[in-house]
Amino acid sequence: MVKKTPTSDKTKGSSHRKNSKSSKKADSWLKRLSNWALRALLKLTLWTTLFATLAGLGFGYYLDRTITKTFEGRRWSVPAQVFAQPLEIYAGQRIKKTQLVEELQRLGYHSDTNLAAPGSYSSSGAILSTYLRNFDFMEGSRASQRVKITFQNSIINRVQAEDNSEIPLIRLDPATIGSFFPSHGEDRLILTPEQVPPLLAKGLKAIEDRNFDKHRGFSINGILRAAWVNIRSGNRSQGGSTLTQQLVKSYFLTNERTYERKLREVAMAIILELRFSKEDILTAYINEIFLGQNGARAIHGFGLGSQFYFNKPINELAVHEIATMISIIRGPSYYNPFRHPERALARRNRILDTFLAGGLISNPRHQDAIGSALSVISSPNSAGAYYPAFMDIVRAELSERYSASDLRSQGLRIFTTLKPREQENAQKAVSSTLQMIEKERKLDKGSLQAASVITDTQTGEILALIGGRKGRVDGFNRALNASRSVGSVIKPVIVLTALESGLEWSTLVNDTPITMTSDSGKRWTPRNYDGKTRGELPIIRALAMSLNLAMVDLGNTISLGEVQRRFTDLTGYAPKNRYPSFFLGAEPMSPLQLTELYGNFASGGFHTTPKAVIAVLNEQGQPLSHHPFDLTQSIRPKTVASLNRGLEIVMSHGTGRSSPFAKQGVAGKTGTSNDNRDSWYAGFDNSKLSVVWVGRDDNKSTSLTGTSGALRIWNNMQISGGVDPIIHSPDENLVEIEFATGMRAAKSCADVVVIPIRRTDTLTVKLGCGVRKSFGQRLRSIFNN
Amino acid sequence: MNIKLCISLVCIILIGGCAGNQGPKATDSRASSGKKFKSNGKTQPSAQTKPAKIRSTPPKNSAAKILLAQADTALTQQAPVQAIALLERAIRIDPREALLWIRLSQAHLAQGHATAASQHARKAIALAGSDAVRTAQAWLQMADVMEAQGERQQAASLRRRYLRFAG
Numbered sequence: 001m002v003k004k005t006p007t008s009d010k011t012k013g014s015s016h017r018k019n020s021k022s023s024k025k026a027d028s029w030l031k032r033l034s035n036w037a038l039r040a041l042l043k044l045t046l047w048t049t050l051f052a053t054l055a056g057l058g059f060g061y062y063l064d065r066t067i068t069k070t071f072e073g074r075r076w077s078v079p080a081q082v083f084a085q086p087l088e089i090y091a092g093q094r095i096k097k098t099q100l101v102e103e104l105q106r107l108g109y110h111s112d113t114n115l116a117a118p119g120s121y122s123s124s125g126a127i128l129s130t131y132l133r134n135f136d137f138m139e140g141s142r143a144s145q146r147v148k149i150t151f152q153n154s155i156i157n158r159v160q161a162e163d164n165s166e167i168p169l170i171r172l173d174p175a176t177i178g179s180f181f182p183s184h185g186e187d188r189l190i191l192t193p194e195q196v197p198p199l200l201a202k203g204l205k206a207i208e209d210r211n212f213d214k215h216r217g218f219s220i221n222g223i224l225r226a227a228w229v230n231i232r233s234g235n236r237s238q239g240g241s242t243l244t245q246q247l248v249k250s251y252f253l254t255n256e257r258t259y260e261r262k263l264r265e266v267a268m269a270i271i272l273e274l275r276f277s278k279e280d281i282l283t284a285y286i287n288e289i290f291l292g293q294n295g296a297r298a299i300h301g302f303g304l305g306s307q308f309y310f311n312k313p314i315n316e317l318a319v320h321e322i323a324t325m326i327s328i329i330r331g332p333s334y335y336n337p338f339r340h341p342e343r344a345l346a347r348r349n350r351i352l353d354t355f356l357a358g359g360l361i362s363n364p365r366h367q368d369a370i371g372s373a374l375s376v377i378s379s380p381n382s383a384g385a386y387y388p389a390f391m392d393i394v395r396a397e398l399s400e401r402y403s404a405s406d407l408r409s410q411g412l413r414i415f416t417t418l419k420p421r422e423q424e425n426a427q428k429a430v431s432s433t434l435q436m437i438e439k440e441r442k443l444d445k446g447s448l449q450a451a452s453v454i455t456d457t458q459t460g461e462i463l464a465l466i467g468g469r470k471g472r473v474d475g476f477n478r479a480l481n482a483s484r485s486v487g488s489v490i491k492p493v494i495v496l497t498a499l500e501s502g503l504e505w506s507t508l509v510n511d512t513p514i515t516m517t518s519d520s521g522k523r524w525t526p527r528n529y530d531g532k533t534r535g536e537l538p539i540i541r542a543l544a545m546s547l548n549l550a551m552v553d554l555g556n557t558i559s560l561g562e563v564q565r566r567f568t569d570l571t572g573y574a575p576k577n578r579y580p581s582f583f584l585g586a587e588p589m590s591p592l593q594l595t596e597l598y599g600n601f602a603s604g605g606f607h608t609t610p611k612a613v614i615a616v617l618n619e620q621g622q623p624l625s626h627h628p629f630d631l632t633q634s635i636r637p638k639t640v641a642s643l644n645r646g647l648e649i650v651m652s653h654g655t656g657r658s659s660p661f662a663k664q665g666v667a668g669k670t671g672t673s674n675d676n677r678d679s680w681y682a683g684f685d686n687s688k689l690s691v692v693w694v695g696r697d698d699n700k701s702t703s704l705t706g707t708s709g710a711l712r713i714w715n716n717m718q719i720s721g722g723v724d725p726i727i728h729s730p731d732e733n734l735v736e737i738e739f740a741t742g743m744r745a746a747k748s749c750a751d752v753v754v755i756p757i758r759r760t761d762t763l764t765v766k767l768g769c770g771v772r773k774s775f776g777q778r779l780r781s782i783f784n785n
Numbered sequence: 786m787n788i789k790l791c792i793s794l795v796c797i798i799l800i801g802g803c804a805g806n807q808g809p810k811a812t813d814s815r816a817s818s819g820k821k822f823k824s825n826g827k828t829q830p831s832a833q834t835k836p837a838k839i840r841s842t843p844p845k846n847s848a849a850k851i852l853l854a855q856a857d858t859a860l861t862q863q864a865p866v867q868a869i870a871l872l873e874r875a876i877r878i879d880p881r882e883a884l885l886w887i888r889l890s891q892a893h894l895a896q897g898h899a900t901a902a903s904q905h906a907r908k909a910i911a912l913a914g915s916d917a918v919r920t921a922q923a924w925l926q927m928a929d930v931m932e933a934q935g936e937r938q939q940a941a942s943l944r945r946r947y948l949r950f951a952g
Contacts, residue, residue, distance in 0.1 A: 088848060090848035091847055092848070093848070138870060139867070139870060139871075168847060168851045169852070458876070458880035458908075459873075459876060459877065459880060461877070604912070605911060606907075606908060606911075614873075628869060628873065629889070629905070631904050631908060632904055633904060633907045637910075637911045686881075687880070727881065729915065730914070731914075731915060
């Protein structure tokens with residue numbers, strides 16, 4: 001406050017004093033104002049600073065929490081790995097040496113006469129030596145070891161260890177057939193710091209971030225250099241990022257190139273460096289970095305990248321392969337070694353030069369690496385074991401027990417029943433046969449589709465599953481989802497019901513025209529495929545020749561309800577079609593459902609739901625779930641043995657007789673739906689049940705029958721391995737009957753089939769065949785006469 | 786046919802008699818499954834109804850034989866889950882060997898899974914075919930399952946019927 005002074009008009013120079021007074025007043029007011037402004041400014045600065053500090057701290061805390069949470073979370077977010085069935089190796093195993101070499105190659109083993117490292121093999125004469133990789137099986141770990149396998153006539157004769165001691169049983173490591181990556185598509189195989197090859201770690205630093213070990217997350221020099229380049233070029237092309245910044249960018253930020261984003265990147269990188277060790281950050285980078293795109297699947301990290309580009313684990317990569325992988329980081333699309341091999345090769349060689357200059361590799365190793373080809377596999381998914389159709393059934397089976405999030409992030413290890421050799425063989429047969437058929441019949445290329453399921457006859461485990469003609473492409477899975485009319489492959493259910501009701505294979509049925517009228521007044525007049533009728537004939541002929549009229553007659557004899565009840569027993573679900581057209585297979589089923597039906601026959605009378613998963617282990621190798629064999633007896637042994645004899649006759653005498661394997665002890669049934677829309681074959685030998693479907697996705701006619709379509713595919717599936725003839729029980733009541741009439745006969749006088757007949761005295765004996773009548777028959781003929 | 790059957794039955798009786806004390810593994814694992822009955826609150830087979838030892842010819846397949854031996858050890862160590870995994874692996878190698886299915890049934894029974902044990906015993910019976918020893922073994926396993934399920938009379942009846950193949 002300014003002190004008030006007394007004023008007097010009488011004093012000299014009062015005006016001056018007045019002026020001076022007012023001036024003083026103004027001064028003091030200005031002073032007051034400036035003081036107030038100063039104080040206000042001070043306060044404002046203080047408050048602003050306080051707020052800024054608090055906001056900064058809050059933002060810093062937020063960033064810190066986000067980064068820590070994400071970093072920790074991402075470190076352990078591992079997609080489930082799915083493994084095929086490992087190949088068992090033991091003396092007596094029936095496998096050709098070439099087939100075993102193929103198995104090893106599929107696993108990414110390479111030829112090396114010295115067997116210097118795991119993942120190699122050497123073949124000479126009758127001996128195949130291999131250095132097996134270590135693997136954590138369900139029952140425990142198997143260390144890497146050298147094994148000598150001796151062959152004799154396509155059979156393994158001996159299996160020996162390095163010290164020539166006998167190995168009674170050993171397995172190859174199983175193929176990795178896929179993983180359950182999240183919906184955003186990121187797939188990865190996590191590596192621990194110990195699994196990272198030293199050259200990869202050093203090489204990454206040398207190429208991407210020379211001062212990685214010294215800086216605190218960002219490099220001023222790098223940023224200034226990048227800024228200088230950007231200013232000169234007029235755009236923001238240079239990043240100047242450290243490995244830490246690259247990791248931050250991959251975790252949290254977009255590819256947007258702005259200075260604001262750059263600042264956030266730097267802040268986050270500093271926090272990351274404060275929070276975690278250099279080793280943690282480098283390992284995270286190695287597991288995180290984007291290395292390519294394969295359809296919906298994004299290849300992240302060097303663990304998966306190594307498998308994707310070279311089909312082998314990271315620890316088996318050669319110097320030039322590590323350099324190739326590092327070269328991809330800069331531009332996974334631009335330096336894609338599949339699409340731009342020359343570009344990738346040039347960059348790889350520059351990287352190798354840097355390795356040499358930095359003292360990471362010696363001169364001879366550099367020379368050797370420079371002289372090496374890129375050596376990536378021929379194309380994505382062309383090597384190894386990538387089977388998306390099979391993965392669908394694994395996913396479906398596991399969805400009952402595990403959440404999608406568990407499968408995508410918990411690092412589960414899933415062991416399955418798939419046999420890659422079966423899968424490859426079946427896929428090859430499907431693709432080549434369809435091509436052949438289209439060419440022969442002048443059909444549009446690619447117009448036909450097919451699906452197939454192959455299971456073990458005794459366990460019901462799925463050995464192979466083909467979802468379409470292109471095996472390594474994700475897409476509509478016809479084996480699981482194409483529900484199509486099955487045609488005549490349903491007929492064995494009618495015959496089974498008939499046999500169980502006491503009828504014999506020789507029982508006569510009428511192959512004559514029939515018209516049936518439903519309750520709604522709708523008339524149904526079935527016809528035979530060739531339009532002919534054949535009158536009375538035995539059930540075996542009706543089934544073998546797939547005669548529609550005779551089968552409808554038989555179905556009517558035992559009733560639709562009975563047949564459908566049996567169908568439900570054998571499949572676990574009620575049929576959709578409640579009309580007699582069901583007898584002729586007007587019932588939509590998927591190849592997998594048909595496999596379940598035929599599994600009852602192939603297994604010798606046991607129902608089992610085809611399954612794909614053996615066990616699920618957690619990331620630490622502890623078992624989470626075991627999926628045991630699950631079977632239920634569904635048909636009496638003698639009845640199913642009899643039915644299977646009939647199905648063998650279908651092959652030897654009926655619609656399957658054109659197959660080169662028809663008379664080698666296989667059982668099966670062909671099927672064709674109306675207007676030749678669907679071509680089916682379901683059949684089995686001693687060890688494998690196969691179901692094959694051929695058709696068109698638009699459901700138009702294919703002009704194929706079961707024999708000319710699906711059976712041909714099955715034939716081609718058997719060429720490489722042959723068939724394993726069905727083993728019969730010796731206590732079947734086998735009788736020779738004439739195929740055409742069902743009369744008891746002998747080979748010498750008739751076309752006979754050998755089939756179980758329970759009551760032989762019911763048989764009519766063919767005259768002039770030299771077959772003696774039983775006492776009962778003689779007695780009956782006396783009374784009849 | 787009948788003559789052949791008679792001869793084979795005589796041979797089986799003779800062989801079974803000679804080999805009555807030669808099947809420690811089968812006996813051990815059977816005893817193991819018996820212990821498990823108790824632990825699962827099921828009835829343990831009485832001394833009178835408990836089957837005699839039967840000669841256990843090993844599987845022909847060398848790999849299956851090894852896995853069976855390991856599974857037997859697991860069963861005696863009361864580790865049925867491990868035994869099941871080993872037996873399933875053996876069955877993948879040699880799926881038609883009835884003895885493997887019999888042991889699998891024992892392992893499931895030891896784990897308290899009577900329904901699975903019953904079905905696997907049925908599978909063994911179906912696969913045993915004309916091998917009378919295997920058939921007897923499979924039916925005796927079925928008797929164990931039935932006993933565990935409380936069907937003591939049927940179990941005793943099965944044992945009476947098939948014990949004659951043992952020594």
